Amino acid sequence: MPIAARTRSGGFGGREEFRKYTKDNGIDAIIDATHPFAARISRRTAEVAASEGIPCLHVVRPPWTPGPGDRWTEIDEPAEAAAILPVGARVFLAVGRQTLRAFGPLPGRTLYCRQIDKAKEPFPWPGGEFVIGRPPFSVEEEEALFRRLCIDWLVVKNAGGEASRSKLDAARRLDLPVLMLNRPPLPPGPVVETVDAAVAWLRGLG
Structure with missing residues (x-):
């Protein structure tokens, strides 16, 4: 424009x-x-x-803050996720491709990471899969996706903003725990x- x-x-x-x-x-x-x-x-x-x-x-922009019904665990570094996400969990990593590797391989978990375009490279570790989708997504779309993939943990960067909050609202509806990566100072x-x-x-x- x-x-x-x-x-x-x-x-x-x-x-x-x-x-x-x-x-x-x-x-x-x-x-x-x-x-x-x-x-x-x-x-x-x-x-x-x-x-x-x-x-x-x-x-x-203001960060997201938890409300009634939210089940958030906040971390400051991606490496902290390995000690929190239980082995056997099905994890949706809404963190972007560039941040994905910082979380490490997370062995024993089933991992999904969304990106806009088809991946040019395979998922960096075994047990992982890219999910292709172009935002924005409604709460209903996010809820349906989490149900279809049988997600039981959501990992999110606290980017803030209303446009991408729908995944958090869907997690609340489904009573999913959320691992929230805090912003760098x-x-x-x-x-x-x-x-x-x-x-x-x-x-x-x-």
């Missing part, structure tokens, strides 16, 4: 190229609105901003949760 601003797509090719871009283009404010789990990008952005004396704001600096708040911060810079 066209916007009334100069745009640029793709990465910068490293920290120094990012720094050079800010200098060459006279950047005097940075708003980091990447995915809550894009820790490396947020950290690099904050480092470049600090080194150049550029104000930097992080925009992060943000770099130091101001944080807001909405676009309006980010615009207000930008205007406040004068």
Whole structure:
């Protein structure tokens, strides 16, 4: 969608190229609105901003929080999953292909991981299978999928947002336990949760 601003797509090719871009283009404010789990990008952005004396704001949507009927266990690192997921469990890993390997092979469990397009490579460990599906999904669709696969554990990254919350609502309906991976910490600096708040911060810079 066209916007009334100069745009640029793709990465910068490293920290120094990012720094050079800010200098060459006279950047005097940075708003980091990447995915809550894009820790490396947020950290690099904050480092470049600090080194150049550029104000930097992080925009992060609110995380999901458990409600009545939810059965969540929270973890800070994927490696913790092996001690919690019981052997014999049928596990739906809603964590994305890039994060999948961080959870390790989890031997003795049946694993399913959803991705949008057909996998170019086989599942990284025995006993696993990719499930192809393009979001958004309704609560009913998620519930039907979990029933069809006989899922008894759901593993999720706490990305927040209403668009992908349906899997959590389906888990509540089915009384499924959820293993929730907490977000990595943000770099130091101001944080807001909405676009309006980010615009207000930008205007406040004068």
